[in-house]
Amino acid sequence: MRSTPAAETFPAQTPAASQVFTTVLSHGPLTRLDAGRRAGLSPAAVTKAVRPLLEAGYLVEGADEEARPALGRPAGLVRVNGERALFIGVKVTGDELIAVLTDLCCRIRLARRTPLPDRSVRKVLASVAGLVHELLVHAAESGAPVLGLGIAVSGDVDRAEGVVRYSPFLEWRDIPLAELAAMAGGLPVTVDNDVRALTVAEQWFGAGAGLSDFAVVTVGAGIGCGLVVHGQVVAGAHGVAGEIGHVVIDPAGPSCHCGNRGCVEAIAGDAAIVTRIREVTGRHVADSAEAVALARQGVPGAREVYARAGEAIGRGIATVANLLGPERVIISGEGLAAYDLFAGQIREAFTAAAFGSAAQCDVQTRPLPFEEWARGAAAAAIQSFITSTPRSGQG
Amino acid sequence: MRSTPAAETFPAQTPAASQVFTTVLSHGPLTRLDAGRRAGLSPAAVTKAVRPLLEAGYLVEGADEEARPALGRPAGLVRVNGERALFIGVKVTGDELIAVLTDLCCRIRLARRTPLPDRSVRKVLASVAGLVHELLVHAAESGAPVLGLGIAVSGDVDRAEGVVRYSPFLEWRDIPLAELAAMAGGLPVTVDNDVRALTVAEQWFGAGAGLSDFAVVTVGAGIGCGLVVHGQVVAGAHGVAGEIGHVVIDPAGPSCHCGNRGCVEAIAGDAAIVTRIREVTGRHVADSAEAVALARQGVPGAREVYARAGEAIGRGIATVANLLGPERVIISGEGLAAYDLFAGQIREAFTAAAFGSAAQCDVQTRPLPFEEWARGAAAAAIQSFITSTPRSGQG
DNA sequence: GCCATTATTTTCCGCTGTCAATAAAAGAAA
DNA sequence: TTTCTTTTATTGACAGCGGAAAATAATGGC
Numbered sequence: 001m002r003s004t005p006a007a008e009t010f011p012a013q014t015p016a017a018s019q020v021f022t023t024v025l026s027h028g029p030l031t032r033l034d035a036g037r038r039a040g041l042s043p044a045a046v047t048k049a050v051r052p053l054l055e056a057g058y059l060v061e062g063a064d065e066e067a068r069p070a071l072g073r074p075a076g077l078v079r080v081n082g083e084r085a086l087f088i089g090v091k092v093t094g095d096e097l098i099a100v101l102t103d104l105c106c107r108i109r110l111a112r113r114t115p116l117p118d119r120s121v122r123k124v125l126a127s128v129a130g131l132v133h134e135l136l137v138h139a140a141e142s143g144a145p146v147l148g149l150g151i152a153v154s155g156d157v158d159r160a161e162g163v164v165r166y167s168p169f170l171e172w173r174d175i176p177l178a179e180l181a182a183m184a185g186g187l188p189v190t191v192d193n194d195v196r197a198l199t200v201a202e203q204w205f206g207a208g209a210g211l212s213d214f215a216v217v218t219v220g221a222g223i224g225c226g227l228v229v230h231g232q233v234v235a236g237a238h239g240v241a242g243e244i245g246h247v248v249i250d251p252a253g254p255s256c257h258c259g260n261r262g263c264v265e266a267i268a269g270d271a272a273i274v275t276r277i278r279e280v281t282g283r284h285v286a287d288s289a290e291a292v293a294l295a296r297q298g299v300p301g302a303r304e305v306y307a308r309a310g311e312a313i314g315r316g317i318a319t320v321a322n323l324l325g326p327e328r329v330i331i332s333g334e335g336l337a338a339y340d341l342f343a344g345q346i347r348e349a350f351t352a353a354a355f356g357s358a359a360q361c362d363v364q365t366r367p368l369p370f371e372e373w374a375r376g377a378a379a380a381a382i383q384s385f386i387t388s389t390p391r392s393g394q395g
Numbered sequence: 396m397r398s399t400p401a402a403e404t405f406p407a408q409t410p411a412a413s414q415v416f417t418t419v420l421s422h423g424p425l426t427r428l429d430a431g432r433r434a435g436l437s438p439a440a441v442t443k444a445v446r447p448l449l450e451a452g453y454l455v456e457g458a459d460e461e462a463r464p465a466l467g468r469p470a471g472l473v474r475v476n477g478e479r480a481l482f483i484g485v486k487v488t489g490d491e492l493i494a495v496l497t498d499l500c501c502r503i504r505l506a507r508r509t510p511l512p513d514r515s516v517r518k519v520l521a522s523v524a525g526l527v528h529e530l531l532v533h534a535a536e537s538g539a540p541v542l543g544l545g546i547a548v549s550g551d552v553d554r555a556e557g558v559v560r561y562s563p564f565l566e567w568r569d570i571p572l573a574e575l576a577a578m579a580g581g582l583p584v585t586v587d588n589d590v591r592a593l594t595v596a597e598q599w600f601g602a603g604a605g606l607s608d609f610a611v612v613t614v615g616a617g618i619g620c621g622l623v624v625h626g627q628v629v630a631g632a633h634g635v636a637g638e639i640g641h642v643v644i645d646p647a648g649p650s651c652h653c654g655n656r657g658c659v660e661a662i663a664g665d666a667a668i669v670t671r672i673r674e675v676t677g678r679h680v681a682d683s684a685e686a687v688a689l690a691r692q693g694v695p696g697a698r699e700v701y702a703r704a705g706e707a708i709g710r711g712i713a714t715v716a717n718l719l720g721p722e723r724v725i726i727s728g729e730g731l732a733a734y735d736l737f738a739g740q741i742r743e744a745f746t747a748a749a750f751g752s753a754a755q756c757d758v759q760t761r762p763l764p765f766e767e768w769a770r771g772a773a774a775a776a777i778q779s780f781i782t783s784t785p786r787s788g789q790g
Numbered sequence: 791g792c793c794a795t796t797a798t799t800t801t802c803c804g805c806t807g808t809c810a811a812t813a814a815a816a817g818a819a820a
Numbered sequence: 821t822t823t824c825t826t827t828t829a830t831t832g833a834c835a836g837c838g839g840a841a842a843a844t845a846a847t848g849g850c
Binding site for chain 2: 229232239240244258259321327352353
């Protein structure tokens with residue numbers, strides 16, 4: 001039954017050990033005292049938690065040369081040994097696969113992309129296996145073991161079960177992807193929704209580190225949103241959450257594929273912008289790159305389309321802020337390439353529509369290189385590896 | 396410094412004991428086995444947790460006469476002894492105080508309301524003290540001790556600190572209400588936002604019992620929303636959360652006191668409906684009761700105003716469902732008196748605007764008697780009492 | 791009366807994290 | 821150089837929580 005080899009498991013048996021490790025992972029090198037303070041543990045507990053992790057090579061010690069206070073015993077810093085383990089993350093889009101090899105600190109070692117002519121589960125799995133193999137070969141040279149594979153798919157994904165319930169882009173329904181991929185690749189597999197995976201990456205390795213309530217908004221072909229509330233990623237009781245793209249901004253707006261009018265996505269999604277610019281300028285516009293170019297050239301009407309998109313996004317973010325009161329909102333996504341075209345409107349619309357002190361929410365932007373989605377998948381795999389119970393876990 | 400007497404504390408030292416008690420509180424009489432199953436504990440742990448609570452009188456045993464399976468040792472049911480302790484909840488509105496005396500199961504024993512001619516902190520405290528005294532006298536007859544006072548106020552309230560940061564209705568800013576009321580009344584005081592308090596009541600004693608993700612939407616003078624995500628009430632990083640009333644539904648809609656146009660509250664709030672019906676029908680309409688009457692009589696235009704309000708509420712709820720994917724939404728509030736006038740539209744708009752399986756969310760309505768807000772305050776007090784750490788807690 | 795069956799309690803037992811005391815690693819003072 | 825002071829890390833004893841398994845309890849059926 002189990003074709004996957006008994007993979008290495010993470011030597012953090014106790015809650016405290018997990019706690020300490022993730023704290024060090026997210027907050028860089030820390031003294032044992034600081035780690036304890038952050039994790040709410042006594043120094044003694046940190047010492048005990050750290051030892052097996054040092055022995056297993058997941059943590060390393062290194063003293064901080066500069067910035068040492070003149071008095072007292074110098075602090076010994078503890079940090080995660082990124083070299084200790086590698087992970088692979090794969091993002092499956094409608095027409096291509098993006099894969100990255102990362103270390104334990106989720107730093108990208110290598111990225112690959114390959115077109116995906118066929119969306120059948122079989123073919124996708126074969127392509128994934130091919131990419132994974134390629135990355136494994138590279139990883140073998142570095143000597144570090146690859147300990148997990150994360151796969152990110154848009155749509156309704158049940159991470160705990162490893163099942164893709166429904167992915168409209170891929171036209172998949174109830175595919176036990178984790179199991180299938182584990183059989184093909186021999187690695188423990190984590191499957192998650194793409195936006196949630198990206199949110200995990202921000203939560204552990206990005207601008208969300210240490211925050212208990214924040215949101216990630218992705219702007220691109222679709223408009224998505226990952227939410228962290230009470231320190232946990234929101235998954236939704238029925239698999240749907242963070243659908244900011246289908247929040248209705250203007251009931252008189254353009255119609256959306258979801259059946260409504262004036263969704264954020266129907267105004268600010270890539271396709272919507274391209275279509276609208278085509279209509280407004282009368283020119284032929286092939287893709288968003290051209291749309292951006294037209295707007296930057298100052299072609300009449302094109303700028304306004306972006307302005308309107310920015311307004312829609314800003315309103316959507318304000319809605320999230322009004323409902324959840326996050327500490328921070330991180331805007332990211334491929335669409336950020338056009339950020340200069342709508343940044344002002346996003347901020348303006350957000351400030352106008354945020355209620356009371358919800359406006360205090362810190363709205364940031366982060367560039368999103370194309371491998372970022374795949375990195376999110378790797379982050380999910382890292383998370384699974386670290387939090388996996390050391391019992392006989394199945395792929 | 397401490398003018399409050401050393402009040403009785405809840406004898407649940409261990410997490411397991413708290414867990415078991417709240418489980419029994421929310422899910423009625425349970426066998427020890429069932430309680431353990433629900434709380435994720437072994438039967439042995441339940442026995443140990445239950446004993447001190449029985450001894451202290453917070454729990455009582457009672458066998459279930461009917462519905463006993465023919466075989467095996469009959470189960471001994473454990474339930475909360477409501478008589479063991481009483482709590483007082485007070486809701487402060489702009490023009491009146493509502494107070495209730497409840498038992499430990501949050502069942503209302505007595506309700507009182509009194510007009511509030513003056514909103515100064517001094518006067519409000521005096522009125523609260525008067526009402527509390529009156530209820531205390533009644534409570535004394537029953538012999539059960541009153542162990543906590545909850546105060547619910549609309550606006551930005553920091554429950555942990557017991558401070559009202561800003562309440563627009565009362566025009567209060569940074570009032571350490573818990574401390575002030577504790578000095579006046581001699582009871583441990585919990586101060587919370589009114590909608591959050593109501594949400595706590597639903598979470599522990601109502602339709603949210605046992606759910607880890609749900610929302611409470613209140614319809615009335617304002618449109619509010621309390622959220623429970625991952626089993627905890629959402630408070631917002633900056634004190635604002637659940638502001639569904641100021642989610643913009645229609646940028647071309649009527650202007651709202653918050654400065655925007657087309658907020659849910661600007662369409663479906665009591666004042667908005669009355670104003671609009673006045674405009675549409677040309678008649679004099681004094682308050683919502685008259686507005687409802689006109690709509691029920693079939694006066695042309697009045698019904699449509701309610702229909703539009705229902706649509707706005709339904710859209711707002713759909714927005715919550717799209718973003719958070721709650722298991723259930725509980726609609727409540729004074730405005731529910733007009734439920735027959737907009738129920739259809741709420742449901743319709745919700746179904747239309749909910750994305751994908753977010754539409755599976757169970758939308759319920761619950762009548763909201765006038766004392767319900769005060770009961771929410773009592774629920775908050777009960778929660779504080781039960782979860783209070785048995786260290787030297789301050790009032 | 792004995793047995794099967796289910797509920798509850800008891801009796802250990804492992805394990806976790808805290809506490810308080812101790813060691814370690816400096817620079818400062820003598 | 822020695823000794824102090826200061827801050828960090830470690831150690832070992834310890835309390836207590838919750839689990840596993842075995843014992844006990846309460847029934848109805850045979």
